Amino acid sequence: PGVAVYDPGFTNTASCRSAVTYIDGDKGILEYRGYPIEQLAEKSNFLEVAYLLIHGELPTKNEYETWQHEITFHTFVHENVKDLMQAFRYDAHPMGMLLSGVGGLSTFYPEARNIFDTEARHLQIVRMIAKMPTLGAWAFRHAQGKPYIYPDNELGYAENFLAMLFKMSEPKFVADERLVKALEVLFILHADHEQNCSANAVRSVGSSQVDPYSAVSAGIAALYGPLHGGANEAVLRMLRRIGSKDKVPEFIEGVKEGKERLMGFGHRVYKNYDPRATIIKKACDDVFAVTGVNPLLEIAVELEKIALEDEYFVSRKLYPNVDFYSGLIYEALQFPPEMFTVLFAIPRTAGWLAQWLELVDDKDQKIARPKQIYTGDRTLDFTPREQRW
Ligand code: CMC
Numbered sequence: 001p002g003v004a005v006y007d008p009g010f011t012n013t014a015s016c017r018s019a020v021t022y023i024d025g026d027k028g029i030l031e032y033r034g035y036p037i038e039q040l041a042e043k044s045n046f047l048e049v050a051y052l053l054i055h056g057e058l059p060t061k062n063e064y065e066t067w068q069h070e071i072t073f074h075t076f077v078h079e080n081v082k083d084l085m086q087a088f089r090y091d092a093h094p095m096g097m098l099l100s101g102v103g104g105l106s107t108f109y110p111e112a113r114n115i116f117d118t119e120a121r122h123l124q125i126v127r128m129i130a131k132m133p134t135l136g137a138w139a140f141r142h143a144q145g146k147p148y149i150y151p152d153n154e155l156g157y158a159e160n161f162l163a164m165l166f167k168m169s170e171p172k173f174v175a176d177e178r179l180v181k182a183l184e185v186l187f188i189l190h191a192d193h194e195q196n197c198s199a200n201a202v203r204s205v206g207s208s209q210v211d212p213y214s215a216v217s218a219g220i221a222a223l224y225g226p227l228h229g230g231a232n233e234a235v236l237r238m239l240r241r242i243g244s245k246d247k248v249p250e251f252i253e254g255v256k257e258g259k260e261r262l263m264g265f266g267h268r269v270y271k272n273y274d275p276r277a278t279i280i281k282k283a284c285d286d287v288f289a290v291t292g293v294n295p296l297l298e299i300a301v302e303l304e305k306i307a308l309e310d311e312y313f314v315s316r317k318l319y320p321n322v323d324f325y326s327g328l329i330y331e332a333l334q335f336p337p338e339m340f341t342v343l344f345a346i347p348r349t350a351g352w353l354a355q356w357l358e359l360v361d362d363k364d365q366k367i368a369r370p371k372q373i374y375t376g377d378r379t380l381d382f383t384p385r386e387q388r389w
Contacts, residue, residue: 004371004372004373005371006373009268010195010200011268014195015195015200015203015368016195016203016358016359016362016365017362017364018194018195018355018358019033019056019358020032020033020053020192020194020351020354020355020358021033021053021192021193021194021351022034022194023193023194023269023270025267025269025270025271025272026271026272027272028270028272028273028274028275029275030193030275030276032049032052032053032191032192033052033053033056033057035052035058037188037189037275037276037279038275038279040052040188041185041188041189041279044188045156045157045184045188046157046158046184046187046188046191046347046350047064047067047068047071047156047157048064049187049188049191049350050071050129050191050347050350051063051064051067053191053192053350053351053353053354054125054350054353054354054357067126070126070130071126071129071130071157072130072153072157072160073130073153074126074127074130074131075130075131075133075134075151075153075160076131076134076150076151077101077105077131077134077135078108080108081101081104081105081108081135082138082148084100084101084104085097085101085135085138085139085142085148086142086148088100088142090142090143090145091143092139092142092143093224093338094136094139094140094142094143094338094339094341094342095139095220095223095224095229095338095341095342095345096224097135097138097139097142098132098135098136098139098220098342098345099217099220099221099224100217101135101138101139102128102132102135102213102216102217102220103213103214103217104213105127105128105131105213106211106213106214106217109123109124109127109211109213111123112124112211112212112213113210113211115209115211115212115360116360121212121357121360124211124212124213125212125353125357128212128213128216128349128353129349129350129353132345132346132349133151133157133160133161133164133346134151134164136161136339136342136343136345136346137149137161137164137165138164139339139342140165140335140336140339140342141164141165143336143338148164149163149164149165149167150164151164152164156180157184157187158180158183158184158187159175159180161183161346162175162179162180162183163175166334176290178286178287178289178290179287179290179291179333181286182283182286182287182329182333183333185279185283186280186283186326186329186343186347187346187347188347189276189279189280189322190276190322190343190344190347190348191347191348191350191351192348192350192351192354192355193348193351196228196268197222197223197225197227197228198218198219198220198222198223198228198229198348198352199219199351199352199355200222201218201219201221201222202215202216202218202219202352202355202356203215203355203356203359203368204218204368205218206218206356206359206360207359207365207366207367207368208367208368209360212353212356215352215356216349216352216353216356219345219348219349219352220345223341223344223345223348224341229340229341229344229345229348230340230341231263231264231321231323232264232323232324232326232327232330232340232341232344233327233337233338233340233341234263234264235263235264235300235323235324235327236296236327236328236331236337236340237263237337238262238263238264239296239299239300239303239328240296242299242303243299244299245298245299245302248299248302248303248306249306251303252303252306252307252310255312256310256312262303262307262313262318263323263324264320264321264323264324264325264327265307265313265318265319265320265321265324266316266318266319266321267319267321270319270321271317272317272319273319273320274319274320274321274322276321276322277319277320277321277322277324277325280322280324280325280326280329281325283325283329284297284325284328284329287329287332287333288332291332291333292332294328294331294332296328296331297328300324300325300328304320304324326340326343327340330343
């Protein structure tokens with residue numbers, strides 16, 4: 001205390017102690033509560049992983065069934081929240097809608113302010129994880145001018161989300177199992193990532209002891225930014241702009257000259273490879289087997305090949321991150337680019353809430369208040385306007 005260390009972007013400052021997610025950036029390791037991401041992606045499902053993140057351990061059969069039941073039966077939102085969503089302009093970005101929808105939920109559940117009441121807390125956690133796909137799907141339908149679809153509580157988490165997005169007139173929506181599985185995997189990969197920009201935003205805002213809806217909406221706001229959750233949307237725009245495989249070398253030269261960044265490359269923590277990118281590449285194959293290959297894939301593969309052999313990227317330890325391929329999958333699943341960040345926010349809600357819970361229970365935590373290095377003027381004499389003008 002009392003000593004200010006200049007650390008922009010907090011690259012050397014630990015703001016908390018956490019037992020949620022472990023990352024070893026040099027070795028390319030990512031673990032949730034000690035379990036390797038590869039095993040969770042292969043053997044688990046999103047709701048079980050969400051339980052693990054929130055509760056710290058895997059559920060028993062009973063615990064899982066109760067959790068699943070609770071989440072499933074909180075998927076509906078108050079009709080007035082629907083009105084709130086409908087009030088947006090036709091071309092509103094779905095992340096802006098989600099941000100407001102989740103922030104707005106705090107007013108529907110005033111008991112959420114009792115953040116030290118464990119029962120009330122649990123209820124808000126269940127509600128938020130449950131309602132996120134509903135709000136996300138409605139934001140998507142809004143942009144298309146289509147009526148919102150209510151949740152179908154007989155469906156699983158990811159399948160229900162797909163139904164709310166794409167069900168048209170069929171009375172019983174059936175999504176391709178392989179696509180549901182791919183979405184589950186993507187949800188698991190995005191569920192948490194320790195102290196990234198949005199988790200830090202949730203913790204920072206949460207440290208004021210505000211309700212969890214408001215804290216999570218701060219996380220959504222952080223994720224909205226192109227350097228965080230918006231990167232996969234930017235990857236697709238970049239691939240489209242490049243246009244064809246033969247234009248890749250020219251584009252890479254532009255990146256090296258500093259004209260722009262190669263989106264979907266580089267990571268603050270992973271300086272070897274991003275383990276999520278490896279799993280996503282495999283999910284790409286599974287999805288494209290159902291939907292047919294996205295023509296932009298060819299450009300992405302060429303970009304990766306050239307960049308991985310180029311001194312500029314090698315010396316800076318720049319490798320594909322989770323966003324490099326996720327956008328291609330989302331596009332193949334018929335999502336417009338503006339929805340990509342929503343697909344990130346839905347599963348990350350579990351991680352944000354796990355981080356928030358840890359913060360609230362940590363007796364060492366104080367209201368976030370970083371120091372600054374002041375660089376402005378001091379003790380100036382104020383000259384009245386009539387003498388200055
Ligand atoms: N393309 C070209 N050069 C890059 C890139 C890139 N994507 N990323 C970093 N560099 C260069 C950068 O110019 C700098 O070079 P120099 O030392 O010559 O000035 C050097 O590499 C270090 O960059 P940095 O900005 O200090 O690295 P950082 O750790 O602060 O930034 C990053 C990490 C993810 C913001 C950055 O790599 C980036 O902007 N990547 C593109 C956006 C992106 O894909 N974001 C998704 C991140 S993964 C999702 C998530 O987990 O949130």
